[in-house]
Structure formats: C-alpha cells, structure tokens
Amino acid sequence: MRIGSYSLPNNLILAPMAGVTDQPFRQLCHKLGAGMTVSEMLSSNPKVWQTDKSMQRMDHSGELGIRSVQIAGSEPELMAQAARINVSQGAQIIDINMGCPAKKVNKKLAGSALMQHPELVEHILTAVVEAVDVPVTLKTRTGWNPNHKNGIEIARIAERCGIQALAVHGRTRACMYKGEAEYNTIRAIKEAISIPVIANGDITSPEQAAHVLKYTGADAIMIGRGAQGNPWIFKQIQHFLEHGEHLQAPPLEEVAHTVVEHVKALHQFYGEYKGVRIARKHVGWYLNERLNGREFRQAFNGIEEAEQQINTLEHYFLSL
Numbered sequence: 001m002r003i004g005s006y007s008l009p010n011n012l013i014l015a016p017m018a019g020v021t022d023q024p025f026r027q028l029c030h031k032l033g034a035g036m037t038v039s040e041m042l043s044s045n046p047k048v049w050q051t052d053k054s055m056q057r058m059d060h061s062g063e064l065g066i067r068s069v070q071i072a073g074s075e076p077e078l079m080a081q082a083a084r085i086n087v088s089q090g091a092q093i094i095d096i097n098m099g100c101p102a103k104k105v106n107k108k109l110a111g112s113a114l115m116q117h118p119e120l121v122e123h124i125l126t127a128v129v130e131a132v133d134v135p136v137t138l139k140t141r142t143g144w145n146p147n148h149k150n151g152i153e154i155a156r157i158a159e160r161c162g163i164q165a166l167a168v169h170g171r172t173r174a175c176m177y178k179g180e181a182e183y184n185t186i187r188a189i190k191e192a193i194s195i196p197v198i199a200n201g202d203i204t205s206p207e208q209a210a211h212v213l214k215y216t217g218a219d220a221i222m223i224g225r226g227a228q229g230n231p232w233i234f235k236q237i238q239h240f241l242e243h244g245e246h247l248q249a250p251p252l253e254e255v256a257h258t259v260v261e262h263v264k265a266l267h268q269f270y271g272e273y274k275g276v277r278i279a280r281k282h283v284g285w286y287l288n289e290r291l292n293g294r295e296f297r298q299a300f301n302g303i304e305e306a307e308q309q310i311n312t313l314e315h316y317f318l319s320l
Contacts, residue, residue, distance in 0.1 A: 001035070001196060001220050003093060004135025004164045006066050008220070010035035011213075012234045013167070015200055015224035016070040016095065016139070018102075022056070023063060024265035025282075028258070029227060030065040033234030035220070037065060038139075041097045044073025044082035044110075056270070060090035070139070072097035074109040076123045080131035087132050094132055096125065096163075098154070099139045101173045112141050112173035115154055125161035135164040139200075139222075142185040145174035155189045155197075163195060167222050170201035177225075187216040198222045204233075206240030213241075229285025231258070256317035259286050260310060267306040276306055283313070291320060 001011045014021060014029045014037040026037035040057050048054050060067050069091035071082045083094045098121065100111030107113075114121050129136045138158050143149035151168060158166050168189055170181030181201030190197040199218035203209050204226035212221055227233050232250050239247035250258070262282060267275035280301050287293035296316055303309050 003036075003066075003137060003196065006092065006135065008035040008066070010238055011220035012209075012237055013198060013220055013222045014038060014227060014234075015167075015222045016041055016097070017224050017228075018100075019281075020228065022266075022269065022278075023059060024262060024269050025231070027064060027265070028262055029231045029234060032231045033238050034065075034223075034227075035234075036068055038068045038070055038095055041070040041072040041100065042082065042086065044071055044075065044078040046078070046081065049085070058086060058089050063090070066092050068093040068095050068137070070095040070097050071128075072100065072105060072110045074114060074120065074124070076120075076127035079124050080127040083128045083132045083136070087134055091134065093135050093137060093164075094128060095137045095139060095167075096128060097139055099141050099167075099169050101141070101176050106173070112144065115140060115150060115173070116144050116148075118150070118153055118157060121154060122157050122161060125158060125163060129162040136162065137165045137167065138163045139167040139169070141169045141172055142182070143172045145172050148172070149185055151185050151189050152192045155193050159193045159195050165196040165198060165219075166193070167198035167200050170199070183212055183216050186218060190217045190219075196220065200224065202226075206237045206246065209237045210241060229282070229288055252317065252320060255286070256314070259283065259317075260313050263309060263313060267309075272306045276304060276309060279309060 001008045012035050014034045016038040018040050021040050029037050042057050067090055069086045073079045097111055098114045105111035140154055142151040155166055168186045170183050170186055186199045196219040198220045199212045199216045200222035203212055203221050203223050209221050236247045263279045266279045270278055283300055284297045287297060
C-alpha cells in the first residue's frame with residue numbers, strides 16, 4: 001500500500017489513540033509488525049503546544065518507520081499552522097482527526113463533530129493540503145448518528161481536496177464505541193472513491209482482519225483497541241493473511257521481556273513519576289487474562305517507584 005510517496009511494508013496500521021499511542025508504544029508496535037503507526041492527536045491550538053504533553057507528543061527523535069502525526073481542530077488556518085509545525089518537527093504524514101467522539105473534543109467542533117459541517121470540512125482539508133508538502137490523510141466515522149451517515153459525502157470531499165488516504169471507523173459518533181462496528185458503509189465508501197481506504201473498528205483477531213479486508217475491499221486495516229496489551233497482533237494478522245494459519249502465541253519469555261522493556265521505555269520517555277503511572281494501564285492490558293492477573297494489577301497499581309515496578313514484574317513472570 002502507498003500513501004503519497006511512501007510505500008508501507010504491509011497494510012496493517014496502528015490507530016491513533018489518545019493516551020495510548022505514545023512513542024514507546026508506537027515503536028513497540030512497529031517492531032512487532034505494524035506497517036505504520038499514527039501518533040496521538042495533537043491540538044491545533046498553539047496555546048497548548050508548549051505544554052509537556054504536547055511537547056512529548058511532538059517528539060519523534062530516533063523514531064523508526066513512517067512518522068504519521070494526527071492533528072485535531074476546527075479552524076482551517078490553525079490546522080494548517082499545526083500541520084506546518086509538525087512537519088518541521090519531523091512528521092512525514094499529517095493525519096486529520098474527524099473521528100474522535102469525545103465530548104471535550106466535539107464541543108469545540110473538532111473530531112467527529114466536523115462531519116456535521118461538510119463545507120467546513122472542505123475548507124480544513126484544503127488549507128492543510130496546501131500548507132505542507134507531505135501527504136495528508138483523514139480519519140472519520142461513518143457519520144454523526146445512525147440517521148445521518150454522510151461518510152460517502154465526506155469521502156468524496158476528501159478525495160477532491162487532495163487527501164491521500166482515508167481511514168473510516170465503522171461507527172457513527174453517537175455510537176461511540178458501543179455495539180458492533182459495521183462495515184457496509186466502509187465498503188460503500190471504498191466503491192465511491194479511488195484513494196486508498198483503511199477500515200477500522202473491532203478488528204481484534206486475524207480472522208476478523210481477513211474478513212474485513214475481503215468484505216469491504218479496503219486497502220488496509222487500522223487496529224486500535226485490539227493492540228492494547230497485544231502488540232503481537234500485527235505479526236499474527238500478517239502471518240494469517242500470508243499463510244492462512246495461526247502464528248503460535250509468543251512464549252512466556254518473550255511476553256515477559258516485551259512487557260518489562262515497554263515499562264522501562266515509558267519510565268525513560270516520561271520520567272519516573274509520570275512513567276510509573278502510565279505504565280499501570282499498559283500492564284493491566286497485558287495481564288488482563290493471565291493467571292492471578294487481577295490480583296497482581298491491584299498490587300502493581302500501588303507501586304510508586306520505577307525500579308520497584310520492574311522488579312515486581314520480573315518476579316511475577318518468574319512465578320508463572
């Protein structure tokens with residue numbers, strides 16, 4: 001699959017997720033088979049660009065793979081400015097967020113709220129595409145609510161404005177993350193436009209990935225929550241697509257090494273205080289279905305020191 005001048009090694013993409021797809025997690029998923037990873041969304045409001053959170057999200061130093069950075073906002077010129085700033089910081093692809101359903105984002109007319117305003121969508125896409133010399137992509141939902149599915153209309157606007165690839169989550173904003181994703185709209189969008197379409201929503205297994213690709217005709221799939229606690233999913237899906245059989249689950253030693261190294265990377269990237277706290281949710285996802293995982297997580301969440309987190313994790317895996 002190609003996005004502009006960039007050729008992806010495969011058609012499996014890590015979805016942007018606020019508070020999840022930071023640099024340590026992106027790098028891990030890249031090493032475990034993701035063809036591309038997309039950063040957490042960055043606000044187009046310049047007033048927040050100097051905060052610690054924004055500075056860390058804009059940090060791409062030493063990052064492997066194609067650097068795709070997602071921006072969010074509702075003012076065309078600010079979005080264009082945000083795109084230029086992020087390209088100057090190392091972004092190789094700019095992704096525009098029109099899929100986030102969060103109230104705090106939508107009340108500012110950003111994220112999926114923009115799908116209610118096709119004219120504004122066109123102004124934003126045009127401004128960003130004209131502002132940078134790198135490919136610009138777009139992530140949307142199927143519409144605002146089940147009675148207002150205008151995903152095809154937005155897709156055609158995107159193609160007309162020069163968007164290089166379109167990712168579609170198979171839910172409306174009103175659906176949030178409830179129920180099951182539907183792929184009929186994604187298939188209809190793929191049939192309506194000629195730019196690459198990326199299917200997203202409820203892809204948590206190799207079988208589901210193969211089904212979604214075949215059913216929608218999409219050029220690629222985007223995996224979000226399915227990668228939380230299971231970054232091996234990219235390698236597993238790729239093996240299934242190539243060979244039609246399941247890849248053996250990673251041995252315990254590999255799981256232990258991956259979890260410990262991920263937590264160490266979080267400590268290094270964020271510093272001990274913040275890194276310790278962010279590590280808790282990732283460890284919770286990793287151990288969700290493992291022996292004594294719930295009891296261990298309760299104890300682990302009370303740890304305040306980085307070194308103790310590492311020692312406790314190593315001891316836990318040795319006990320298994």
